[in-house]
Each structure stands twice: as structure tokens, then as C-alpha cells.
Amino acid sequence: MSKLIAVSDELYNELTKMKGKMSYTETIKSLMEKRHPDIMKLAGLLTKEEGEAMERKVFKDRRRNFGRKFKVD
Numbered sequence: 192m193s194k195l196i197a198v199s200d201e202l203y204n205e206l207t208k209m210k211g212k213m214s215y216t217e218t219i220k221s222l223m224e225k226r227h228p229d230i231m232k233l234a235g236l237l238t239k240e241e242g243e244a245m246e247r248k249v250f251k252d253r254r255r256n257f258g259r260k261f262k263v264d
Contacts, residue, residue, distance in 0.1 A: 198206070210218040237245065 206215060206218055209222075213221070
């Protein structure tokens with residue numbers, strides 16, 4: 192389903208320059224992904240051991256910085 196939105200002439204001109212061969216939808220979606228990246232694209236980047244080591248370090252740093260206790264499984 193498509194929707195109609197109103198944008199300023201200035202924004203329209205900028206989007207037109209940016210989009211190249213992409214559609215306006217693809218261009219806006221691309222801009223939004225840059226602002227809010229999909230963290231699932233990082234899945235599998237670390238081994239299980241690397242992930243667990245990173246988690247322990249994050250929890251250790253949080254405790255040191257905030258005095259909170261976190262459960263590490």
C-alpha cells in the first residue's frame with residue numbers, strides 16, 4: 192500500500208539528487224537504516240566464546256561504572 196506525504200521543495204530536490212536509480216521509498220529506507228541500523232546484520236560476527244567474553248566485559252564495566260550487579264549465565 193502506498194501513502195502520499197508532503198515534503199518541502201528543498202527536501203524533494205535533495206531526495207531526487209540522492210536517489211539515482213533507486214525509488215523514493217528505497218532512498219528513504221536507506222537513510223533510515225543508516226540512522227537505525229539493523230543489529231541482526233551483526234549476527235554471527237563473533238564466535239560464541241568472543242560473545243561471552245564481550246558480555247562479561249560489558250557487565251564488569253557496568254558494575255564498575257554504576258555499581259549495579261548483573262547476572263552472567
